[in-house]
Amino acid sequence: MEKKNDYRISFFKPTTALSRTNRNLVILLVIIWAVAIFGFQILLRVMQKPVPESSMKTFEKVWSNIEQGIATQEEKVDFTNSVLSVLGKSVLISDPASRLVLINAVSSTIYGLIPEEAKETFLTEVANFEKKKENIQSLQDNDYLKAKANIINRLAPLLNLEPYSLKAKLLPLVISASEMEIFKPDNKEKLPDIMKLYLVHNRSILTDTNFLGFPFHYFYTAIFLLIMFVVLCWIYCFLIDRVHSKLGTDEKS
Amino acid sequence: MKKITFLILLLLATFLSASNATALEGSFKVGPAIILISILVLFVMVGLFFRAKDTTDYYAAGRGVSRVGSGMAIASNWMSAASFLGMAALMYGSGYHGLAFVVGWTGGYVLLLILMAGQIRKYGKYTAPDFIGDRYYSSALRATSAVVAILISISYCVGQFGGIGLMFKWVMGIDYLWAVIIGSSVVLTYTLISGMLGVTKNMQIQYVIIIISFLIPLFILTYKFDYFWVVPQIGYGAVVTDIVQGIPAPETTSLVNSFGHNFAILPSPEYAMPWDPATGKTFFQWMAITFSLMVGTAGLPHVIQRFYVVPKARDARWSVVWGLFFICILYWSAPVFSAFGKILSADPEIGILAKDAIVVYTAQLGDINPLIVGLLAAGGVSAAFSTVSGLLVAGSSAFSHDLYFKVINPKADPKTQLRMARLATVLMAIIVMCLAMLKLALIGQLVALAFSLAGCTIFPLFLLGIWWSGSNKKGAIAGLSAGLLVTAISLTYFVAGKAGATLPFHSFVSYWLGAWYFAWIGAPLAIITNIVVSNMTKETPIEIRKFLVEQVHT
Numbered sequence: 103m104e105k106k107n108d109y110r111i112s113f114f115k116p117t118t119a120l121s122r123t124n125r126n127l128v129i130l131l132v133i134i135w136a137v138a139i140f141g142f143q144i145l146l147r148v149m150q151k152p153v154p155e156s157s158m159k160t161f162e163k164v165w166s167n168i169e170q171g172i173a174t175q176e177e178k179v180d181f182t183n184s185v186l187s188v189l190g191k192s193v194l195i196s197d198p199a200s201r202l203v204l205i206n207a208v209s210s211t212i213y214g215l216i217p218e219e220a221k222e223t224f225l226t227e228v229a230n231f232e233k234k235k236e237n238i239q240s241l242q243d244n245d246y247l248k249a250k251a252n253i254i255n256r257l258a259p260l261l262n263l264e265p266y267s268l269k270a271k272l273l274p275l276v277i278s279a280s281e282m283e284i285f286k287p288d289n290k291e292k293l294p295d296i297m298k299l300y301l302v303h304n305r306s307i308l309t310d311t312n313f314l315g316f317p318f319h320y321f322y323t324a325i326f327l328l329i330m331f332v333v334l335c336w337i338y339c340f341l342i343d344r345v346h347s348k349l350g351t352d353e354k355s
Numbered sequence: 356m357k358k359i360t361f362l363i364l365l366l367l368a369t370f371l372s373a374s375n376a377t378a379l380e381g382s383f384k385v386g387p388a389i390i391l392i393s394i395l396v397l398f399v400m401v402g403l404f405f406r407a408k409d410t411t412d413y414y415a416a417g418r419g420v421s422r423v424g425s426g427m428a429i430a431s432n433w434m435s436a437a438s439f440l441g442m443a444a445l446m447y448g449s450g451y452h453g454l455a456f457v458v459g460w461t462g463g464y465v466l467l468l469i470l471m472a473g474q475i476r477k478y479g480k481y482t483a484p485d486f487i488g489d490r491y492y493s494s495a496l497r498a499t500s501a502v503v504a505i506l507i508s509i510s511y512c513v514g515q516f517g518g519i520g521l522m523f524k525w526v527m528g529i530d531y532l533w534a535v536i537i538g539s540s541v542v543l544t545y546t547l548i549s550g551m552l553g554v555t556k557n558m559q560i561q562y563v564i565i566i567i568s569f570l571i572p573l574f575i576l577t578y579k580f581d582y583f584w585v586v587p588q589i590g591y592g593a594v595v596t597d598i599v600q601g602i603p604a605p606e607t608t609s610l611v612n613s614f615g616h617n618f619a620i621l622p623s624p625e626y627a628m629p630w631d632p633a634t635g636k637t638f639f640q641w642m643a644i645t646f647s648l649m650v651g652t653a654g655l656p657h658v659i660q661r662f663y664v665v666p667k668a669r670d671a672r673w674s675v676v677w678g679l680f681f682i683c684i685l686y687w688s689a690p691v692f693s694a695f696g697k698i699l700s701a702d703p704e705i706g707i708l709a710k711d712a713i714v715v716y717t718a719q720l721g722d723i724n725p726l727i728v729g730l731l732a733a734g735g736v737s738a739a740f741s742t743v744s745g746l747l748v749a750g751s752s753a754f755s756h757d758l759y760f761k762v763i764n765p766k767a768d769p770k771t772q773l774r775m776a777r778l779a780t781v782l783m784a785i786i787v788m789c790l791a792m793l794k795l796a797l798i799g800q801l802v803a804l805a806f807s808l809a810g811c812t813i814f815p816l817f818l819l820g821i822w823w824s825g826s827n828k829k830g831a832i833a834g835l836s837a838g839l840l841v842t843a844i845s846l847t848y849f850v851a852g853k854a855g856a857t858l859p860f861h862s863f864v865s866y867w868l869g870a871w872y873f874a875w876i877g878a879p880l881a882i883i884t885n886i887v888v889s890n891m892t893k894e895t896p897i898e899i900r901k902f903l904v905e906q907v908h909t
Binding site: 108109110111112113118120121127128131132135139140143146147150155157187189190191192193195196241242264266267268269271272275276299300302303304305309312313314315316317319320321323324325327328329331332334335336338339342343346351 | 448450451454457458461462464465466468469470473583588589590592593595596599603604605606614615617619620621622623624625626627628629630631632633634638641642645646669672673675676679680683686687690697700701702703704707822823824825897900901903904905908909
């Protein structure tokens with residue numbers, strides 16, 4: 103039992119009505135605060151399942167034949183399209199090693215799709231474009247635009263892509279003349295893991311439900327939690343002011 | 356006179372149209388430069404007008420600032436380059452992971468309010484080391500915490516100077532190193548002539564500039580790209596969903612970025628999905644960063660110091676509510692830039708962009724008027740300036756008041772103290788400038804390091820110091836040592852990694868004690884150590900306990 107004149111204070115053993123009310127209020131608000139922030143993220147973690155993008159499913163379907171070198175034209179087209187789905191992701195910029203593997207995969211497969219008689223011309227076309235790309239001053243350079251359009255127009259029909267589509271526009275920028283001859287065995291080994299890394303995502307009902315246009319979990323974290331913080335602060339100030347005036351403990355300047 | 360005015364206007368118009376050509380980097384941008392210079396001149400004028408007259412003014416602005424005014428100052432003080440530039444950069448680079456910074460940097464205010472704000476004001480000390488030295492009746496602790504406060508200010512400032520450098524580089528088209536030197540000189544001059552009174556007034560003006568410059572481009576972007584523009588902070592929800600599902604390129608060109616690329620993107624769920632493997636970030640890191648930033652918020656000397664400038668404890672509490680609300684306006688908005696930036700820079704032809712400048716690049720890629728982009732850049736500089744000045748004041752206060760006056764030369768007159776504060780400001784600015792030139796990490800990450808340091812050291816001392824009279828000198832020393840030990844281990848591995856060296860268990864320690872979030876373990880460890888040692892040693896003197904009961908908790 104604590105004596106009054108001991109002047110000992112502890113958050114968990116309040117000795118005055120004010121500190122008791124304050125303690126209860128703080129505990130309540132901290133619980134709400136902690137559950138809302140960390141509880142929700144834990145729930146998100148518990149509920150999540152790895153869900154592949156459709157490109158990953160396509161990749162898995164054709165990969166075995168591509169790996170063994172017995173893929174049909176159609177399978178090669180599907181394979182190239184699935185790899186392009188990763189090459190078009192801007193997050194890949196921070197992973198140049200994986201990008202090289204993907205470039206080799208796309209370049210060599212596309213090269214395999216080109217008819218024999220056109221292979222040499224195609225190689226020269228790509229090599230010339232790469233040189234131009236290195237030396238241009240502006241993205242509006244006419245020669246550069248023309249060379250780019252030539253590659254797009256040649257490859258888009260081959261890959262069942264519309265020439266204006268994102269993947270078609272990506273093509274000239276992700277194929278390399280030096281990577282066309284062979285799909286290197288070590289790259290073959292690395293590719294499935296890279297595809298999995300970029301095309302499988304943690305999803306659940308919380309991420310797939312739409313709220314005010316947002317994926318729900320994103321809205322909750324980016325918008326709702328901040329509103330809740332302001333409201334919690336407001337509630338605390340309001341209630342503690344009321345307690346002070348009730349107990350006659352209003353502070354002086 | 357008319358002729359001169361006409362010539363000036365003509366010259367200005369020529370410059371403005373010349374700078375209209377879209378280039379993300381490189382050239383000198385006259386319009387933005389004029390806006391930036393005008394704003395800086397305004398800051399200096401306000402600083403001169405409200406300059407510090409004595410040490411009381413310098414440290415605590417005469418304790419005459421209103422709640423809303425103080426809230427604005429808290430927000431402006433808080434909304435640094437890390438908030439203005441760094442947060443969008445983090446989300447642009449690592450998607451949902453970046454939201455850990457948004458939540459961490461706001462949620463900490465709840466802790467600060469309910470656990471500390473009013474009590475700190477009631478305790479009535481000028482600086483964090485002052486409180487620690489007094490509460491734990493120890494000059495050694497005062498001196499150590501002053502050094503810690505200086506280190507926090509320095510590491511926090513490094514990110515800010517980096518942001519200032521990036522914006523000066525963008526506006527002036529000069530080399531990053533020169534941009535850092537010029538920017539640092541300007542912010543130093545401004546802080547030296549204004550002190551905290553000028554700083555407080557300036558912070559209110561800075562808040563208005565920061566928020567206006569940040570919001571205008573958002574309305575334009577959402578309107579231009581056909582999203583719900585009335586409240587862009589809600590309208591961008593559809594942008595996030597579009598990024599996840601992808602926006603196919605249209606057959607005919609309609610919406611384009613400033614390079615003529617379609618407003619289109621391949622499906623990129625990694626942007627919004629939690630701890631996506633593609634980002635290389637994990638659930639643990641998300642939680643650890645959030646927790647570290649929160650406890651760090653409640654332990655930052657320059658934030659705590661804001662509570663001394665309000666007349667009473669009640670005002671200190673309400674100023675937190677206002678401050679947090681003003682802060683949230685920016686934090687609700689920052690993700691909008693990263694979402695638009697993601698789509699507008701989706702074409703591989705754009706190449707690699709400096710993440711820390713993505714806010715400005717997004718506005719440029721969205722083909723927003725260069726003058727508005729210039730205002731945005733000036734807002735970024737303002738954000739960095741407002742925080743840097745607060746940090747330099749906190750750091751120099753720690754040196755002149757807590758180290759020099761209280762420990763080294765107790766007989767120093769106020770004039771000498773002020774001189775020492777200014778000397779410390781200059782020294783700190785030079786150190787920070789040199790570190791900023793090294794570009795050690797993203798702005799947000801560098802700032803997060805300061806938070807972890809504060810969370811491991813200052814936060815436990817304040818928390819236990821206020822709420823448990825049993826926490827005594829020896830407990831505090833032990834707790835602080837534990838916090839500093841965790842900090843030292845984490846920073847040693849961080850610096851070694853940057854230098855290319857590999858230490859034993861390098862990847863293990865670097866992951867579990869990452870430089871941006873080591874407080875997840877450091878703070879609880881410091882608290883537990885403090886409690887255990889306090890219970891084993893001599894009790895806190897009666898006069899301290901009496902003061903706590905009678906002054907702080909009544």
